[in-house]
Amino acid sequence: MSxxxxxxxxxxxxxxxxxxxxxxxxxxxMVSRRGLALIQSNLDGLLGERATAMAMKxxxxxxxxxxxRRYRGSGREALEEFLAWLSLAGWFSRARxxxxxxxxxxxxxxxxxxEYPGARGPVCHVVAGLLAGFLREKTGRKLLVREEECVxxxxxxxxxxxxxx
Ligand SMILES: [Zn+2]
Numbered sequence: 001m002s003x004x005x006x007x008x009x010x011x012x013x014x015x016x017x018x019x020x021x022x023x024x025x026x027x028x029x030m031v032s033r034r035g036l037a038l039i040q041s042n043l044d045g046l047l048g049e050r051a052t053a054m055a056m057k058x059x060x061x062x063x064x065x066x067x068x069r070r071y072r073g074s075g076r077e078a079l080e081e082f083l084a085w086l087s088l089a090g091w092f093s094r095a096r097x098x099x100x101x102x103x104x105x106x107x108x109x110x111x112x113x114x115e116y117p118g119a120r121g122p123v124c125h126v127v128a129g130l131l132a133g134f135l136r137e138k139t140g141r142k143l144l145v146r147e148e149e150c151v152x153x154x155x156x157x158x159x160x161x162x163x164x165x
Pocket of ligand 1: 111113122123124147149150151152157158159
């Protein structure tokens with residue numbers, strides 16, 4: 001994905017017949033990155049980081065599996081297309097698939113976690129879940145996705161590694 005200025009594809013954002021905001025034809029709520037970070041940091045405080053991470057990752061997993069069914073093809077190209085749409089939706093600004101073999105490695109820049117500074121470890125649980133769900137559905141393999149580097153914990157970018165369970 002290029003670093004150059006991008007434009008939202010025509011028709012990607014709209015309204016349904018009842019006036020609900022839609023993205024790619026599905027109703028959405030536009031939440032600021034700060035809003036999402038606030039939700040997550042409040043859950044961290046109330047439930048603990050581990051429970052929050054599991055809950056958010058599970059939500060991502062479900063969404064990633066559902067999304068995978070809407071993409072034709074399999075393998076690296078499908079993953080790259082999915083990443084491009086996630087970046088349009090604001091989860092991060094750009095992404096690169098660094099490895100696609102037994103292990104799958106994805107690096108993303110400009111994650112929403114930039115709004116979540118001072119974390120002790122990775123916090124992009126939804127993105128990790130989205131990748132896990134998408135890859136599980138597309139590859140038919142059960143993969144464990146771990147975020148190894150995260151902007152919220154001081155890294156330049158976020159690095160996700162998927163390995164067979
Ligand atoms: Zn991150």
